[in-house]
Amino acid sequence: xxxxxxxxxxxxxxxxxxxxxxxxxxxxxxxxxxxxxxxxxxxxxxxxxxxxxxxxxxxxxxxxxxxxxxxxxxxxxxxxxxxxxxxxxxxxxxxxxxxxxxxxxxxxxxxxxxxxxxxxxxxxxxxxxxxxxxxxxxxxxxxxxxxxxxxxxxxxxxxxxxxxxxxxxxxxxxxxxxxxxxxxxxxxxxxxxxxxxxxxxxxxxxxxxxxxxxxxxxxxxxxxxxxxxxxxxxxxxxxxxxxxxxxxxxxxxxxxxxxxxxxxxxxxxxxxxxxxxxxxxxxxxxxxxxxxxxxxxxxxxxxxxxxxxxxxxxxxxxxxxxxxxxxxxxxxxxxxxxxxxxxxxxxxxxxxxxxxxxxxxxxxxxxxxxxxxxxxxxxxxxxxxxxxxxxxxxxxxxxxxxxxxxxxxxxxxxxxxxxxxxxxxxxxxxxxxxxxxxxxxxxxxxxxxxxxxxxxxxxxxxxxxxxxxxxxxxxxxxxxxxxxxxxxxxxxxxxxxxxxxxxxxxxxxxxxxxxxxxxxxxxxxxxxxxxxxxxxxxxxxxxxxxxxxxxxxxx
Amino acid sequence: xxxxxxxxxxxxxxxxxxxxxxxxxxxxxxxxxxxxxxxxxxxxxxxxxxxxxxxxxxxxxxxxxxxxxxxxxxxxxxxxxxxxxxxxxxxxxxxxxxxxxxxxxxxxxxxxxxxxxxxxxxxxxxxxxxxxxxxxxxxxxxxxxxxxxxxxxxxxxxxxxxxxxxxxxxxxxxxxxxxxxxxxxxxxxxxxxxxxxxxxxxxxxxxxxxxxxxxxxxxxxxxxxxxxxxxxxxxxxxxxxxxxxxxxxxxxxxxxxxxxxxxxxxxxxxxxxxxxxxxxxxxxxxxxxxxxxxxxxxxxxxxxxxxxxxxxxxxxxxxxxxxxxxxxxxxxxxxxxxxxxxxx
Numbered sequence: 072x073x074x075x076x077x078x079x080x081x082x083x084x085x086x087x088x089x090x091x092x093x094x095x096x097x098x099x100x101x102x103x104x105x106x107x108x109x110x111x112x113x114x115x116x117x118x119x120x121x122x123x124x125x126x127x128x129x130x131x132x133x134x135x136x137x138x139x140x141x142x143x144x145x146x147x148x149x150x151x152x153x154x155x156x157x158x159x160x161x162x163x164x165x166x167x168x169x170x171x172x173x174x175x176x177x178x179x180x181x182x183x184x185x186x187x188x189x190x191x192x193x194x195x196x197x198x199x200x201x202x203x204x205x206x207x208x209x210x211x212x213x214x215x216x217x218x219x220x221x222x223x224x225x226x227x228x229x230x231x232x233x234x235x236x237x238x239x240x241x242x243x244x245x246x247x248x249x250x251x252x253x254x255x256x257x258x259x260x261x262x263x264x265x266x267x268x269x270x271x272x273x274x275x276x277x278x279x280x281x282x283x284x285x286x287x288x289x290x291x292x293x294x295x296x297x298x299x300x301x302x303x304x305x306x307x308x309x310x311x312x313x314x315x316x317x318x319x320x321x322x323x324x325x326x327x328x329x330x331x332x333x334x335x336x337x338x339x340x341x342x343x344x345x346x347x348x349x350x351x352x353x354x355x356x357x358x359x360x361x362x363x364x365x366x367x368x369x370x371x372x373x374x375x376x377x378x379x380x381x382x383x384x385x386x387x388x389x390x391x392x393x394x395x396x397x398x399x400x401x402x403x404x405x406x407x408x409x410x411x412x413x414x415x416x417x418x419x420x421x422x423x424x425x426x427x428x429x430x431x432x433x434x435x436x437x438x439x440x441x442x443x444x445x446x447x448x449x450x451x452x453x454x455x456x457x458x459x460x461x462x463x464x465x466x467x468x469x470x471x472x473x474x475x476x477x478x479x480x481x482x483x484x485x486x487x488x489x490x491x492x493x494x495x496x497x498x499x500x501x502x503x504x505x506x507x508x509x510x511x512x513x514x515x516x517x518x519x520x521x522x523x524x525x526x527x528x529x530x531x532x533x534x535x536x537x538x539x540x541x542x543x544x545x546x547x548x549x550x551x552x553x554x555x556x557x558x559x560x561x562x563x564x565x566x567x568x569x570x571x572x573x574x575x576x577x578x579x580x581x582x583x584x585x586x587x588x589x590x591x592x593x594x595x596x597x598x599x600x601x602x603x604x605x606x607x608x609x610x611x612x613x614x615x616x617x618x619x620x621x622x623x624x625x626x
Numbered sequence: 627x628x629x630x631x632x633x634x635x636x637x638x639x640x641x642x643x644x645x646x647x648x649x650x651x652x653x654x655x656x657x658x659x660x661x662x663x664x665x666x667x668x669x670x671x672x673x674x675x676x677x678x679x680x681x682x683x684x685x686x687x688x689x690x691x692x693x694x695x696x697x698x699x700x701x702x703x704x705x706x707x708x709x710x711x712x713x714x715x716x717x718x719x720x721x722x723x724x725x726x727x728x729x730x731x732x733x734x735x736x737x738x739x740x741x742x743x744x745x746x747x748x749x750x751x752x753x754x755x756x757x758x759x760x761x762x763x764x765x766x767x768x769x770x771x772x773x774x775x776x777x778x779x780x781x782x783x784x785x786x787x788x789x790x791x792x793x794x795x796x797x798x799x800x801x802x803x804x805x806x807x808x809x810x811x812x813x814x815x816x817x818x819x820x821x822x823x824x825x826x827x828x829x830x831x832x833x834x835x836x837x838x839x840x841x842x843x844x845x846x847x848x849x850x851x852x853x854x855x856x857x858x859x860x861x862x863x864x865x866x867x868x869x870x871x872x873x874x875x876x877x878x879x880x881x882x883x884x885x886x887x888x889x890x891x892x893x894x895x896x897x898x899x900x901x902x903x904x905x906x907x908x909x910x911x912x913x914x915x916x917x918x919x920x921x922x923x924x925x926x927x928x929x930x931x932x933x934x935x936x937x938x939x940x941x942x943x944x945x946x947x948x949x950x951x952x953x954x955x956x957x958x959x960x961x962x963x964x965x966x967x968x969x970x
Contacts, residue, residue, distance in 0.1 A: 110703040110725050110934050217931060221706045223715070240931040244707035332811055334803055390802020394821040394910045408803075575930040580735055583913035592824060592912050 111572025127262030134486030159487035164476030165199025293532035339412030481528025505538025577609030758843030781841030
């Protein structure tokens with residue numbers, strides 16, 4: 072089959088290249104306007120259909136029956152840790168190739184590197200090949216990624232979070248130029264060679280297709296919600312305060328919890344969650360009469376903005392959140408200096424386990440989602456895979472097979488020795504066992520593990536009870552089951568969007584202005600102006616682009 | 627700067643005059659120019675010097691001159707992913723003439739950033755630039771060498787802190803949950819918001835720069851001060867000149883060439899006021915106060931991968947800097963200063 076990239080926008084460039092060359096060569100300064108052209112991609116949207124033929128055949132590889140079976144995007148839950156583990160991979164994936172350089176995101180202190188890290192040594196010994204991970208701060212991952220892609224200098228295995236993919240201009244060009252086409256290795260029954268990759272859900276694979284070809288190994292989501300509003304339940308209970316069920320009660324709660332004299336403020340960053348409470352869409356929603364409505368045009372957004380701005384002006388937000396870019400809210404939250412802040416649900420189990428050692432009463436819980444004024448809340452999220460792992464182009468079929476073998480090992484399911492080693496390290500060294508047999512990380516384990524193998528491997532997501540977070544699995548799955556009905560439908564699911572340059576360019580200046588309103592540097596009334604400017608200088612172009620993408624896919 | 631060798635105090639040229647011309651071309655005994663040595667002869671004679679400059683020249687070539695070629699993307703709709711390698715990407719990206727420059731100059735955000743940058747530069751030239759000179763003079767007047775060494779170490783060490791540290795330090799000290807604010811709360815006062823006030827942001831960034839770099843900046847002036855002939859001071863004191871007269875007539879003229887040199891260099895950098903310092907504090911005071919040219923380029927060109935636009939902004943900066951340097955140097959020559967390079 073000839074790879075046909077639907078919707079690619081390279082033809083314009085190739086045709087005009089020679090013209091442009093000639094023009095540039097003959098052009099003097101005086102003819103500046105006459106010969107100039109506008110830079111920047113106009114964007115492209117790839118159709119969602121016509122990808123089924125390249126997907127791997129799905130073959131479930133479940134070793135243990137879950138206690139709480141997952142539904143759709145909600146992962147399986149296990150309340151007991153198995154006493155007996157099995158070997159999932161019998162053949163070492165290493166084929167004598169050189170060290171495998173990887174890059175993946177990590178949100179936490181950087182673990183020691185290869186050579187000083189006994190966890191890496193232990194896993195590499197099992198793999199039979201040296202994996203040399205480079206972990207980058209997840210919050211600034213784009214900085215590194217942009218430079219790396221721009222310089223066309225990528226590691227053997229590169230993990231790219233889905234939200235970064237959307238930001239990279241001409242990403243499909245990058246995929247074609249820099250990454251290996253995996254179609255022939257994994258299409259259909261060929262995937263049976265890598266049983267744990269074949270076990271990844273087909274829905275996740277669907278997202279891994281660029282230009283009609285399979286280009287990456289997905290890391291399926293372990294829950295589609297983008298954010299939760301976490302609160303220190305122990306501190307709220309201690310103050311004898313009730314869980315809020317309306318925005319006003321939330322504001323009231325904030326007032327009661329804030330005590331600057333003790334260095335305590337109620338809130339860190341919360342704006343994304345507040346928008347969801349007010350029932351505002353993440354970006355676009357369909358208008359009843361057809362067409363798309365941007366969230367700035369939704370009155371719910373204005374209400375959420377007004378509410379959050381009031382939290383700032385009433386002095387209920389921690390000054391570090393106000394004063395610096397990316398204040399370390401996790402630290403402030405752990406120390407009880409802020410009581411409520413938004414974070415991804417992935418942060419929950421690790422922090423709860425770590426802190427319960429420091430403070431046994433530590434209780435981190437997502438605030439129950441509530442709506443306002445009779446309207447229901449909307450929960451943002453997506454069923455997209457969290458990360459995509461790309462293989463560097465041009466390494467040769469043998470090396471690709473070796474790398475896929477490593478990824479297969481890294482995707483070994485719960486109940487296997489490989490899973491335990493990957494997730495918890497070496498027994499007695501990186502973790503000890505609680506009375507029920509479940510692993511409890513040691514100091515060394517927390518220091519040396521940074522999802523070095525997990526974040527590149529993809530894996531069938533599960534939630535497992537651990538000795539230091541006995542209630543976590545139930546709490547986590549309860550939260551999802553309660554709120555999954557509120558999950559906003561992803562209008563563009565399965566469509567590969569490459570956003571127009573003018574749209575990408577207007578995002579930051581607009582966010583700057585919204586932030587000015589939040590922090591009280593501009594009045595709330597300026598939202599109309601901000602919206603108008605936004606729509607005029609890229610917003611409308613964006614609307615047309617997104618509407619066309621929907622129309623082209625018959626949605 | 628220093629008076630040449632053994633000449634008496636009275637005959638010494640005033641400090642600040644151009645140094646005597648460098649060694650002349652060797653002449654034959656009869657005073658006629660010797661025939662030019664052959665290339666090979668000169669190579670044999672000078673090879674140690676050439677060998678010593680080679681690494682620096684290579685560095686310059688690889689890290690400055692070679693990347694300069696990349697500026698062609700300012701005239702392209704640059705797509706790093708076309709072709710099979712980076713060189714092909716340069717050659718095969720679409721040429722769009724001055725399209726990037728037009729987009730840049732038509733963007734009001736760009737001019738906001740330029741205005742902010744120039745305001746901050748001007749402010750800092752007036753209020754920051756003289757401080758290292760003052761500090762150097764003060765340090766130089768300390769009699770105790772140990773005391774001087776101690777103070778010097780303390781004030782120049784912050785130069786080695788990263789901006790992240792400096793900004794965090796200021797937040798911890800002056801921020802809303804910082805030391806000062808908590809002390810004021812305990813004293814029953816209303817804390818002031820130094821870190822988040824856009825109106826006083828220029829004072830804040832200048833204060834941070836001063837704290838970080840004033841000691842470092844003083845080093846070069848201290849060196850210049852050390853080069854002033856102490857005999858001049860003795861002679862002036864013997865003639866009855868007081869402390870202020872000596873400062874005015876000996877110290878400052880002695881420093882003048884260095885001051886002019888550094889001022890010209892600073893002007894060449896007029897459109898750069900730093901990057902990290904501003905990106906770190908941008909959310910605290912908002913774009914209107916904190917957007918400078920470098921953060922504009924970051925957000926509008928790097929973060930959105932409009933590489934061509936970023937290169938165009940970089941070229942604009944370089945051209946403006948070059949014009950300022952040449953102009954300032956011309957003015958310096960008119961005023962009888964030596965400037966960055968001598969008039970030919």
